[in-house]
Amino acid sequence: MSEEDKAVQVLQGRVKWFDPAKGFGFIVSDTSNADILLHANVLRNFGQSSIADGAGITVRIQATARGVQAVEVLAIDPPEGQVVPLGELAGELSAADLSALPLEPVRVKWFDKAKGFGFANAFGRTEDIFIHIEVLRVSGFADLMSGEAVALKVIDGRRGRMAVQVLSWERAIIASAEENAVTV
Numbered sequence: 472m473s474e475e476d477k478a479v480q481v482l483q484g485r486v487k488w489f490d491p492a493k494g495f496g497f498i499v500s501d502t503s504n505a506d507i508l509l510h511a512n513v514l515r516n517f518g519q520s521s522i523a524d525g526a527g528i529t530v531r532i533q534a535t536a537r538g539v540q541a542v543e544v545l546a547i548d549p550p551e552g553q554v555v556p557l558g559e560l561a562g563e564l565s566a567a568d569l570s571a572l573p574l575e576p577v578r579v580k581w582f583d584k585a586k587g588f589g590f591a592n593a594f595g596r597t598e599d600i601f602i603h604i605e606v607l608r609v610s611g612f613a614d615l616m617s618g619e620a621v622a623l624k625v626i627d628g629r630r631g632r633m634a635v636q637v638l639s640w641e642r643a644i645i646a647s648a649e650e651n652a653v654t655v
Contacts, residue, residue: 479533479542482507486526489514491614498528498541507532508540517544518639521613525550547611547642569635572624575600576640582615589615591623591634600625601633610637 482500489496489509497506507530514522522528527548530541575593577600582589587604600623607615615621615637624636 479531481529481545482532483527483529486522486524486528488524489522489613491521496522498530503539505539508538509544510540513541513544517547518641519544519547519612520616520619522547523550523608523611523613526611547639549609549611569624572626572635574622574638575625577621577623579615579617579619579621581617584614591621593623593625598632601628601631602637603633606634607637612637 482498482503484498484500484503484507486509487497487499487506491511494511496509498509499506509522509528509530511520513530514520527546527550528541528544529546531543531545532539533542577591577593579602580590580592580599582602584604589602590599591602593600602615602623607613620640622638622640622642623634624638625632626635627633
């Protein structure tokens with residue numbers, strides 16, 4: 472094992488803050504006193520362009536001359552204590568119903584963080600899918616970029632299709648593979 476391999480450790484923590492415009496943010500952990508730098512490129516390698524403050528995160532970290540930095544994101548969990556905001560459909564869907572929904576591959580048409588919503592298009596379908604900012608937050612995202620590829624769990628609301636969960640493209644592939652492995 473090389474010195475470089477020894478220096479890399481796995482750490483679980485929470486996102487203190489992340490600013491996509493600045494291209495970085497910081498993670499805090501119960502086991503470390505120091506803030507851990509999370510660079511936008513490391514987050515993009517996981518398949519996300521943003522992450523919600525307070526989101527749980529598992530990363531590989533490495534000590535450098537400039538401090539401790541995340542070098543790989545392994546997992547992201549939504550901020551604790553948040554539930555999916557279904558608005559008009561609240562109480563009509565159970566957690567089992569939500570987890571049984573299929574993942575749909577989509578491209579973000581546009582998302583305006585200031586307005587608190589945006590739309591995506593599913594591959595092979597003509598209607599837009601509404602994405603509310605609270606759904607992003609409970610999914611562990613802070614923002615979406617136009618053209619970004621993600622996967623959504625979608626329900627038919629009274630005013631059309633709406634997202635109830637957002638996953639990064641890479642995480643959706645892993646989740647799909649895990650589901651297929653369980654059913655085989």
